[in-house]
Amino acid sequence: MNTLKFTMLKGTTLKTEILAGMTTFLTMVYIAFVNPSILHDAGMDQGAVFTATCLVTAFACALTGLMANTPIGVAPGMALNIYFSYSVVQGMGIDWQHALAMVFISGLLFLLVTLTGLRRLLIEAIPYNLQIAILIGISLLIALISLQANQIVIDDPHSLMRLGNLNHPEVGLFFLGFVMILILDYYRIPGAIIIGILSIAVLSLMTGLTSWQGLIALPPSLEPTFLKLDFSGLTSVTALKAIFTFFLIAIFDATGTLIGLLNPTVFKQEQNYPKRLSYSLTADAAASTLAGLLGSASTSPYIESATGIEAGGRTGITALVIAVGFILMLFFFPLAKMIPSFAVGPALLYVACCMMKHLTDMKLPDISETAPCMLTIMMIPFTGSIANGIGGGIILYSVLKLVTRQQQSPLVIALSLIFVVFFVIS
Template identity: 45%
Template sequence: MLERLFKLREHGTSVRTEIMAGITTFLTMSYIIFVNPDILSSTGMDRNAVFVATCLAAALGSLVMALVANWPVGMAPGMGLNAFFAFTVVAAMGFTWQQALGAVFISGIIFVVLTLTGIRRWLIAGIPKSLRSAIAAGIGLFLAIIALSSAGIVVASPATKVTLGDLHTAPPLLAMLGFFVIAALDALKVRGAILIGILVVTVLSMLLGINEFAGVFSAPPSLMPTFMQLDIAGILHAGFIQVILVFVLVEVFDATGTLMGVAKRANLPLEGPKSRLGRALLADSTAIVGGSMLGTSSTTAYVESASGVQAGGRTGLTALVIALLFLAALFVSPLAGSVPAYATAPALLYVAGLMMRELIDIDWDDVTEATPAALTALAMPFTYSIATGLAFGFISYTVLKLLTGRAREVHPAMWIVSLLFVLRYVFF
């Protein structure tokens, strides 16, 4: 049955190899079951329900990827988009978390339409490489300031805006220890380095008596506090265009780039009759819609899937194993609820550092490319908004190309998105 479903021999792999690849990918991305509830619960969402929604959304997305696309790619709520959901849409813009879920749902529907019509590929082709790289790096910087703040390493200051926190207290010290554990283990190629770092800090906090141990295993908590709680009508008023636009743009770049990158590493065809890229794109689009109904931010393809590919994963059986492991993770909710913010902060900070590598792909010798890219990356943390970073980058790119007589280099997609951002600032 597995051979018929996943064509293992055709891909030069075996059941044992695929299972090991699935376990490897799960270990590298399972930190999200601790980090996502920590971020989204800051909006007032029920932490236990978000934990269940995270596991179910990851399982659903990975299952669809396995059966529809037959690709070895794990899916889960995306880092960066969960921060945009919590800290920009809800905290800064004043939407309720129910309305934010409605925005995720609408963006998912738009995403499906863009994928089915081929517009998604057109959009990707239209965004310059420098801006795509800057978006990833900027989201990394945004995650970094969130991580440093939640760990107490960076605090607010009326004189200097931000300043160093009190490093003589346990939370920042434990967060720093967790960061070094994660970085060292990852450098030594230890599987699940991020997860191990989170657990080390959590256990230490319990041993020191600053955090309570609630147990490890139990029946899954109720999903009902977040299930089908999306408020679609409530999001449809002034300002919603920007929210939807940012969700769609980040989903388009993040997921598409990840899927293509992992596929290349696995030697899967991206063009021609044997290419299943279209199915993979549709799988991650539908996962966003499903995730919003369950009660979590946008679900996306995980770049950590490359670790499973490195371990030999070549088919959807790898993704099926990931889905089953996320379902099994539903039974560790007491442990997930015991993880403090300063234990997940090192994971956020480390992921942020990895995302900063994208800066190397920017053409720093061309001012019309480098300046918009720099504005994109810098504006995200300094305005505490991914949306603002995107707006600064897109608008400055088109303006600089126009003023330097290079308007022909600007793809129509860039003009359209830039105009939408300008209209947002003028009228809203």
């Protein structure tokens, strides 16, 4: 394996790297509770997914640290597990075994385009405004799922949706957890999400809404999800559309997050910056293929890694510390079982708020840019499908640029034609 020389950078020490790793671990450990909860809604065994989540995250972080020498935490992505459970399984009616096969295939595609350099062509071809619109649309979908799962927003035959009954203690705890996370985040307290989740879990125990399950135990068996991939029927239009969407979300999310995290002057000035970025993407793609095999959604670099970088993390030692943290988490499944949905929901709503920050990055000079972005943002939450939003936005963008005789990448035209076929046939 071609790896970067593992070196300590100027201005950092082993102690600093370890503390940075612990800081990042505390800010992203919530995924060990949230990912099993989300994939359980797809019919998957919660214990097996918990084990898969910890193992995949540990593998991804260790590979990132050793191969890319970057202080980045990598774990199952929030946008990807939401798409897995609520769009593919519940929305399209595809069982989770087929969905795992899609995760595996999309991971292989991601690995292929990263190793061959096609990733750069694809990222440069998709208009930046549309990439941001996709993130905003996903954030709205995550927020909607969070509110619906806790009966704060419910279906209504007359007006699509309406406000649910707020006179339940669970709803009060939901909003208390959300406000708590926001306040902790505002004051830059590390681990805001996990503190919020655990605080609401404790309050739910004290009020009798949940029961004590224990704290430490041997890790749950992987058997219910391990190698349970089903590749039959994946040549259908619906399946191909889902695989393509898994791939697009993974590549946009990973590339955008890594560039944002590794862009600071301390990283950009290094000679090995391009290699560190490329190897980080390769590690993420490899972890996504493993996720499909073990029983989890695709992985993605976590923006929470910024907390570790701010704490002084500069090398892969930070990522290795995160990996060790998730190995230790394997023994805390009883704690995960005690986390109710109204403790997880605030974390999802907070993540949606964080993704919404990208809205200020959009530059919309005319209607040919504004309309495709608006369509993308609306279609993702309103249709409950990330694929529909991406496809609708790309098609409208291509048509408007063609009619107004503005320049666009041939790859965008090709993608729009592919999505036209998907929409017509499906």
